[in-house]
Amino acid sequence: MTELHDKRGDRAEPAGSLAQRVADRMLTNDTATRSLGMHIVSVGPGRAELTMRIRPDMLNGHGTCHGGFIFALADSAFAFACNTHNYITVAAGCSIDYVRPALAGDLLTATAEERALAGRSGVYDIHVVNERGETVALFRGRSHRKQGHVVPE
Amino acid sequence: MTELHDKRGDRAEPAGSLAQRVADRMLTNDTATRSLGMHIVSVGPGRAELTMRIRPDMLNGHGTCHGGFIFALADSAFAFACNTHNYITVAAGCSIDYVRPALAGDLLTATAEERALAGRSGVYDIHVVNERGETVALFRGRSHRKQGHVVPE
């Protein structure tokens, strides 16, 4: 169990659940998610909730958070959610609509939910809000399931 | 002139061109683009070319580059391209299709081109390739022009 799970709240799965074991394994190697300061609040079958605080080094030339970092948070939530079934699953394509800017110091929360799963393809919606509950961005990801499992079944 | 322009090649605009002046100004405040190690190869009216080398801290749990960083490179190329006309312009929405993974050490190049501009909206295509010329991702961004200029006209 890593410190990244400290914030798991009431909705968290039991520590030994499949979704949680997959998330733990993924995080072990996921340097990107950790180096961006993301925390996993909870994971469950087909869903994940992550937080990230906007750092000064994440600002763009307009003084707001570079879209790439908002995208990265949503993308990580998407990745954790779509792998919870323990099939190795990758992103095929994603789209993001920006609703309002994020500023330095903002704590963003991304909530990923499975909207459809058919064959090897899935669709996930990720909602990114700031600590005032205002929508920052809406992200949609299409996943593609590959061969193999993330952790032993 | 910053070191970030060292790599500008034959297609580069004259140093004093409007597109170049806008890019210089944007970079001054764009901590995100610089902290990710991106370099501007060239900018011109409605276009920009940027490079970024994949670092070990950009890898995800599958051992390939986290999609957020590929997105961030494309998004920066998009931002520079859509501001070259010197109107403050932001991203309204973006989509990305991943074609093949990027690995640690890969040098990615993102080339942004303006595909349409009507009223305050524009559409830009960004092509991301690795140093072998293989397509890594295709990005499309929709821009929204706001009031004001980036640099004095």
Added chain:
Amino acid sequence: MTELHDKRGDRAEPAGSLAQRVADRMLTNDTATRSLGMHIVSVGPGRAELTMRIRPDMLNGHGTCHGGFIFALADSAFAFACNTHNYITVAAGCSIDYVRPALAGDLLTATAEERALAGRSGVYDIHVVNERGETVALFRGRSHRKQGHVVPE
């Protein structure tokens, strides 16, 4: 009141509501929506529900419903939903993810919901299901508000 509202159910707004008046006015000129056999089940502030039955002339070369008609149903639901506030509003861009095919005779229902509204831009999600409640497609539309009203305030 047109026959297109025959199917309005419990969730329908009062006939004289603003959302309903806007929908009535839009339908009067919307030859496309009518010629495709769509019915408006209900409209309300920021939402709309439409149905369409797949006709034999809507099939593609693979024997399933041409994606353009599934898109058209979702797009109409999107258009009605984003105009319910009585500001003339058009689509800026849309994306659709196909989950399962639709076949001749299927009755599709598209439910549009407003997900975000900021300034002149809005984001709407449209869920398309068949009569067995199975997801056929997920559509997301970005709207752009123009000058003027649909009906007199």
Added chain:
Amino acid sequence: MTELHDKRGDRAEPAGSLAQRVADRMLTNDTATRSLGMHIVSVGPGRAELTMRIRPDMLNGHGTCHGGFIFALADSAFAFACNTHNYITVAAGCSIDYVRPALAGDLLTATAEERALAGRSGVYDIHVVNERGETVALFRGRSHRKQGHVVPE
């Protein structure tokens, strides 16, 4: 050979080419494409060009062409292009950005080009212009290859 190929110009493949044979076979069953009045101008490996004239029954409540029909034209061009390799291929997801409205009587041309093909997935860009050469819409489609061939090899 159907009348739909009357307009094939210099870029057309030989009548017996694989891409052309696939297109001929697809059209035979593609009631949708024919009922919308589309014409195939040319097809070749990974590409297709189709035209469609906007009819009065294609107009929406704003008096311009319903987005669904512009989408349908682009979607057909996408379908023909991604099947030219003679593997049964369907759309996984598509996005469209509208640049300017189309009006009744406008003759639209959609040109589909393959941008990437990796494994079973492909990405195609479709450019829709009016007869004045003005961009009406930009469409991007992600294809998914299934088992089987369109015509005998």
